[in-house]
Amino acid sequence: MSDIIQLLPDHVANQIxxxxxxxxxxSVVKELLENAIDAGATNIKLLLKDAGKTLIQVIxxxxxxxxxxxxMSFERHATSKIxxxxxLFNLSTKGFRGEALASIAxxxxxxxxxxxxxxELGTCIKIEGSKIVSQxxxxxxxGTSIAVKNLFYNIPARRNFLKSDTVETRHxxxxxxxxxxxxxxxxxxxxxxxxxVYHLKSSNLRKRIVSVFGTKMNEKLVPINEQTDIVGIxxxxxxxxxxxxKRGEQFFFVNDRFIKxxxxxxxxxxxxDGLLEQGSHPSYFLYLTVPAxxxxxxxxxxxxxxxxxxxxxxxxxxxxxxxxxLGQYNVAPLLDFNRDxxxxxPYEFNTKTKPxxxxxxxxxxxxxxxxxxxxxxxxxxxKREPQTQSWESLYTSVAITDEEKQSELFDNQQExxxxxxxxxxxxxxxxxxxxxxxxxxxxxxxxxxxxEDFLESITVKEANSQQLLFPVKISYTSAEIEMIYTxxxxxxxxxxxxxxxxxDSVTIKGIPVSVTESKITxxxxxxxxxxxxxxxxxxxxxxxxxxxxxxxxxxxxxxTQLSEREQEGLVNDLFSCKExxxxxxxxxxxxxLTLNEIDNLFxx
Numbered sequence: 001m002s003d004i005i006q007l008l009p010d011h012v013a014n015q016i017x018x019x020x021x022x023x024x025x026x027s028v029v030k031e032l033l034e035n036a037i038d039a040g041a042t043n044i045k046l047l048l049k050d051a052g053k054t055l056i057q058v059i060x061x062x063x064x065x066x067x068x069x070x071x072m073s074f075e076r077h078a079t080s081k082i083x084x085x086x087x088l089f090n091l092s093t094k095g096f097r098g099e100a101l102a103s104i105a106x107x108x109x110x111x112x113x114x115x116x117x118x119x120e121l122g123t124c125i126k127i128e129g130s131k132i133v134s135q136x137x138x139x140x141x142x143g144t145s146i147a148v149k150n151l152f153y154n155i156p157a158r159r160n161f162l163k164s165d166t167v168e169t170r171h172x173x174x175x176x177x178x179x180x181x182x183x184x185x186x187x188x189x190x191x192x193x194x195x196x197v198y199h200l201k202s203s204n205l206r207k208r209i210v211s212v213f214g215t216k217m218n219e220k221l222v223p224i225n226e227q228t229d230i231v232g233i234x235x236x237x238x239x240x241x242x243x244x245x246k247r248g249e250q251f252f253f254v255n256d257r258f259i260k261x262x263x264x265x266x267x268x269x270x271x272x273d274g275l276l277e278q279g280s281h282p283s284y285f286l287y288l289t290v291p292a293x294x295x296x297x298x299x300x301x302x303x304x305x306x307x308x309x310x311x312x313x314x315x316x317x318x319x320x321x322x323x324x325x326l327g328q329y330n331v332a333p334l335l336d337f338n339r340d341x342x343x344x345x346p347y348e349f350n351t352k353t354k355p356x357x358x359x360x361x362x363x364x365x366x367x368x369x370x371x372x373x374x375x376x377x378x379x380x381x382x383k384r385e386p387q388t389q390s391w392e393s394l395y396t397s398v399a400i401t402d403e404e405k406q407s408e409l410f411d412n413q414q415e416x417x418x419x420x421x422x423x424x425x426x427x428x429x430x431x432x433x434x435x436x437x438x439x440x441x442x443x444x445x446x447x448x449x450x451x452e453d454f455l456e457s458i459t460v461k462e463a464n465s466q467q468l469l470f471p472v473k474i475s476y477t478s479a480e481i482e483m484i485y486t487x488x489x490x491x492x493x494x495x496x497x498x499x500x501x502x503x504d505s506v507t508i509k510g511i512p513v514s515v516t517e518s519k520i521t522x523x524x525x526x527x528x529x530x531x532x533x534x535x536x537x538x539x540x541x542x543x544x545x546x547x548x549x550x551x552x553x554x555x556x557x558x559x560t561q562l563s564e565r566e567q568e569g570l571v572n573d574l575f576s577c578k579e580x581x582x583x584x585x586x587x588x589x590x591x592x593l594t595l596n597e598i599d600n601l602f603x604x
Contacts, residue, residue: 022103024162025052026171028148031100033179036060039144041186042202046176048192051168053151053159061143064116067123071135074110074127076102106130107158108151114144129154166486173197173479177212178258181251181285184208197478209236209285213249213477214504222329224286226321230313231290233321237268238283240275240326246529249283254290259306267315271322286318421567427558431571436594442556444583445574450551451584452577453514454494455544465495465510473507474521481506483528487546494546512550519553526553548584 022028029052036044039062049055065073076099104110105127115122122140126133152159162168169192176198180188184205190198200211210218221236238249252259272282296307308314421431429440457464476484484491484506488498497510511520530549556562562570574580574589583589 022107022151024171025056025151025168026175028052028056028104028108028151029058029172030175030179031104032056032058032146032148033176035100035146036062036144037179037183037186039063041143043187043189045189046191048169048172048190050193051165052148052172053162053165053168055147055149056151057145057147059143059145061141064119064122064143065114066116066119067135067137070112070114070123070125071132073112074101074105074125074130074132102130104148107155108153109149111147111149112144113138113140113146115140115142117142166483169486170479170483173482177479178251180212181208182253182256182258192482195482197482205234205285205287206236214475216475220283222325224321224325226317226324228317230310231288231317233286233288233318235286236284237286237322237325240272240282243272243276243280243282245279245281246525247281249285250281251285253287254295254306255292256287257306261306263311263315264318267319268322271319271326275326284322288314288318290314421564421571423562423567426561429562429567429571431567433592436592436596436598438590438592440571440574440590441588442560442562442570443558444555444587445570445580445589446555447551447583447585448577448580448589449570449573450514450555451547452579454547454550457495457512464513465497466513467497467510468508468517471499471507471509472517472520473505474524475505478503480528484524490546494550514554515550523550523553551584 022031025048029046029048033044033046036058039060041060041062043061045057045059047055047057047059101110106129110125110127112125112127113122121137123135124138124140125135152162173190176188176190180186180198180200184207185202187202188198188200190196198212200208203211206218206221206223209221217238220238220242222239224233224235224237226233235253250265252261252264268282268284268286269276276282290308294309421429423442424430424439427442429442429445431438431440481501481503485501492498495510495512495515496508499507499509501507508520511517515523527546527549530545530552556570581589
């Protein structure tokens with residue numbers, strides 16, 4: 001037999017490696033930003049077009065590369081971060097695999113410009129699909145500029161798997177936030193389609209968190225600070241009253257590297273035990289500093305998973321530290337009910353710099369509790385009825401009253417006789433049909449009704465909008481503002497009307513007729529979360545996601561008491577839907593039970 005095993009060409013091997021390293025445009029953003037940080041940059045710019053599908057460009061003022069290093073950086077397993085295997089357990093850099101640039105160059109058009117500080121000219125390299133097109137000397141500023149164009153141009157199937165620009169932009173912003181939060185001393189700038197999304201100046205940790213998530217975040221933060229021989233923990237947790245239904249603002253950093261750890265997350269949630277509502281998740285920004293030789297980062301190409309030598313000790317310390325800070329800043333209640341809360345002071349409080357003063361007592365000398373009582377007029381309890389115009393009108397009014405009372409009495413009896421629906425445990429509706437009974441889930445049924453109504457009003461009819469007497473201003477993060485702006489047209493078709501967009505807020509002056517003013521914030525938050533999870537590739541899918549989100553938020557919830565008229569109206573509206581059998585999310589809205597099935601229950 002002939003030999004069948006052969007060595008794959010480099011460009012094929014690079015494309016295979018790219019499948020692990022580059023999953024979407026956000027993966028490229030992460031790798032390029034980390035390379036810029038490893039190069040010692042203090043100012044980093046990220047430029048995007050079409051959610052990174054057309055262009056991803058990162059410009060930094062780092063130390064740059066020589067002509068030889070620039071060429072070698074695109075080779076597989078070529079890196080300046082490590083030299084021997086032992087270095088894997090003492091890493092101080094973001095990257096170390098030497099796969100990122102080679103993988104990116106295999107599936108995109110890449111243009112690299114770089115120059116070192118002591119060189120007169122820099123180097124420009126252009127690569128298309130792992131093939132070097134040109135390499136020239138150019139005049140450029142110190143640092144590196146790398147532009148990745150037409151991502152997945154030679155793998156059309158992979159490009160088709162990408163989601164909409166809104167979703168891909170959200171993933172890029174997530175990666176950008178993680179890098180920016182890990183390095184508050186580095187200035188970052190992010191532009192998307194020539195619109196500025198972030199402009200973060202060099203600052204401390206608290207200011208960086210506030211600049212990323214909005215000014216309202218400042219009042220939510222509770223500081224964390226604990227130093228031990230095993231781990232140093234610092235950062236912030238949000239107060240329990242600001243917890244969210246969705247997981248989102250939860251960040252762990254180990255040695256300035258973002259990680260995901262369900263084990264450590266459980267420690268933080270455990271520290272909030274008894275302070276959170278059911279189903280709520282706390283927000284936190286926690287920075288752990290551990291010896292580099294006690295962790296293993298080389299587990300996955302994304303480097304977001306880490307193994308610790310002493311996970312149990314870390315769990316206990318993290319839980320105790322968070323719990324201590326919640327108690328120190330009077331967020332968590334204590335058992336000492338006789339304690340005077342005014343005596344509590346933070347550990348860092350200094351009485352020398354902040355001297356205490358004697359409390360003052362103010363007394364009103366003119367106060368007289370009997371003065372007001374004496375001035376009151378005396379009223380007799382007798383109230384004279386107004387005189388009627390004639391004696392006939394008296395009897396006429398009484399006769400009419402009796403007839404109304406009789407009609408109301410008989411009407412009520414008739415309603416009792418003709419009642420067809422019954423509510424069970426404020427969750428289900430039981431209605432009789434010719435063949436038996438039907439059991440309806442009131443929440444899922446209402447979701448189907450609202451879903452079809454919204455979809456029809458958005459796509460077929462002109463959505464009616466009610467103007468608000470006072471426009472509502474809602475604060476959002478820059479990432480959320482960007483997402484709302486991308487679906488602004490669809491929201492306007494649904495009945496929303498916007499007055500002003502700023503970097504950290506949206507002003508709404510009109511809402512759909514079926515939406516109340518108190519639910520505007522809830523609806524938009526749910527919508528942003530749903531768009532994150534859905535796959536809206538066509539413009540119609542945006543409408544579909546919006547209709548589902550609106551229906552889920554505004555539907556009747558379990559535990560709502562319905563009147564007989566509301567019950568019958570819900571049943572009638574459900575069975576006049578185009579697809580009454582399932583909710584918008586594929587769950588059955590009702591179950592039927594025939595008379596034969598009911599008889600079998602008693603005969604068995």
